[in-house]
Amino acid sequence: MKILIFKSGAIGDVLMTTPFLRALREKYPKANIVYCVGRYSAIALKNNPRINKLMTFDEVVVFKKSVFGLLHLRNGIKKERFDISFNLDRSGLSNLFLASCLIPVRIGFSRDLNGLGLTKSVKPIPGNHHIREYLRLLGPVKEKNTDMELLLQRKDEEYATKFLKKNNLVNPIGISILGAQNPGQNMPSRRWPLRHYLKLIELLQRKNVPIILFGSPAEKSHLNKIGASIPVSCADVHKNVCLMKRCKLFITHDSGAMHLASIADIPVISLFGPTNPDEKAPVKFTNLVFWAKENYAPQIEAKKPKAFYDPEFMASITPEKVAKKALEVYHAPRND
Known part of the structure; x- marks a missing residue:
């Protein structure tokens, strides 16, 4: 067959x-x-x-x-x-x-x-x-395991080890501020505003929390400009996942990086706007979702009005709220 x-x-x-x-x-x-x-x-x-x-x-x-x-x-x-x-x-x-x-x-x-x-x-x-x-689509199957898969190799693990050693990092928080873009598709309404990410980083750094910015190889120059003093990893998805595994927490909006962090099996704070987190958020960490929709009046339910796709819609999720949750998760003991 x-x-x-x-x-x-x-x-x-x-x-x-x-x-x-x-x-x-x-x-x-x-x-x-x-x-x-x-x-x-x-x-x-x-x-x-x-x-x-x-x-x-x-x-x-x-x-x-x-x-x-x-x-x-x-x-x-x-x-x-x-x-x-x-x-x-x-x-x-x-x-x-x-x-x-x-x-x-x-x-x-x-x-x-x-x-x-x-x-x-x-x-x-x-x-x-x-x-x-x-x-x-498969009808009845024996096991409905929802864990996603990505095959990692030793060279990917070696990249993560060298990156942490080079930047003298222990238990960092990973953050992805770009993404939500693919060939033929650009979805700015899914992204949390850059100013909010910068404020979040400032709030975390005040608490001496180490940070890594993650992105794709195509985003490297842009990220280096944004986070001049912050370590940036713009490797391929396999190397980035291995590095994410060494993070204590990951923060991003609805994007490919969110799913990669889910594969890394670390807590993921996910930020949602026009898409439904019930359909896409990391299955194991639905309690760490912020949905901009929840900050708006009930009329937002009426067939997704244009405001729902405005990039500023995501701004209703404040960096202070995200930082507070991030610090709670960061300092909580892991139950492995």
Whole structure:
């Protein structure tokens, strides 16, 4: 049996599919599993033992709906002659795209007409965590483990050890102030304002708390300017996760870094605005969520008004509140 998994991208979103991938392999231990994913996010699946092959494409082809790019991708998928496809994007267009690839069994999410092109559809449950939603596509499975996976190597651990030694750091707090941006997508409304992050850092430094700023390699120059006196780690996701494991706490907004810190299995204070933390926040640390929505009047419920997507919407979460919670967690004993 040959199975296709399709996911266009976003590193955090791809990481949230790894429990599904683990359960899929348990259900079909002898299947040939191919994961088709956007090139930028493919690093989240590097060396993953659950898949037989990684097929990548340019995400912009999907977001800009490039006819020639989609035809090229379609031809590549058709050549593989898959028996089953799982569309992990909640997109009616990608459902139709996979139908055009002539795969006999096509499973995915449907809302109203978005289910066209599927042979088996699952209606999303609002407020259900995306990890659990992906698992629902498999029907009954023996174990519904929600732990995400990222395969780490010795060189990644060595990077973390050298970084801490070089910067003379013990029990730092990790902070990611950028992110929420992928090829073809920019979501500034998910980011906590930079001025709030700077104030948070000031409040923590007053208490002599060591800090590391985390980012992607593309964000290095920007972060070096922002935190000239603060150690900055802009390594690949595997090295950053190993360094996050050495942190006592991590603070960020809804972004790929939030999911990486969750994999590192450290407490994560997550800051949310337009997205629902019930659907995306680290499963083990739902008690450490700040949601800007909670600071607004009930009318915010009315179909997500424009104010909900204003970058300043996140400003209602104050740095003082986050610093207070961070210091509580930082000084609390870990129950490992």
